[in-house]
Amino acid sequence: MLLILVCLGLATAAAWRNRHVCLWLWATEYAVLPPRLEMPVTGLELSDTCSSWHAPRSGGRLHQGADLFAERGTPVVSATRGVVWRVGNDPLGGRVVWVLGEGRSLYYYAHLDDWAPGLRSGQRVHAGDALGDVGNTGNARTTPPHLHFGVYRVRLLRVEAVNPLPILARGREQRPVRRCGG
Ligand SMILES: [Zn+2]
Secondary structure, eight states, rough: HHHHHHSSSSSOOOHHHHHHHHHHOOGGGSSSOOOSSOSTTTTTOGGGGOOOOOBBBBOOOBBBBEEEOOTTTTTEESSSEEEEEEEEEEEEEEEEEEEEEEEEEEEEEEEEEEETTOOOOEEETTTTTTTEBBOGGGGGGGSEEEEEEEEEESSSOOOOEEEEHHHHHSOOOOOOOOOOTT
């Protein structure tokens, strides 16, 4: 994987920019998933959610995440312990936060109304720490406010999107997850 090669390289500018990724890949404390993830939208239960995993999206894309609907301004918290990788603005995701988290996975929090005050790249977070608020920024402008929650597992040579709802169901009373809109 390119990032590992960058990390193994000399003290290049690219390695310095990606130092949080390098430390995260190195640290064994982030290798395994905890028995139970924190629900990333405060107050939401698994039974309130529905699955739109791999539903068709514009441009031939498939939906790679879970849309967790809640009122605008509902707090969004980190699902796991980790290191904040990126706090920024994307055309699709709007206001987004990426966290390098447990289970050697990237956690993506998108369409935020706003970020938590002072949140910055390189900051360590615990499960339940504030990342921002639910909104509908980016390509969610025409939809009700929701958190798009993505989980990407880092494999040796690739990064693979995984369905977040079964991961959120671990350690919780199992409830059947409905498909959205039907
Ligand atoms: Zn989504």
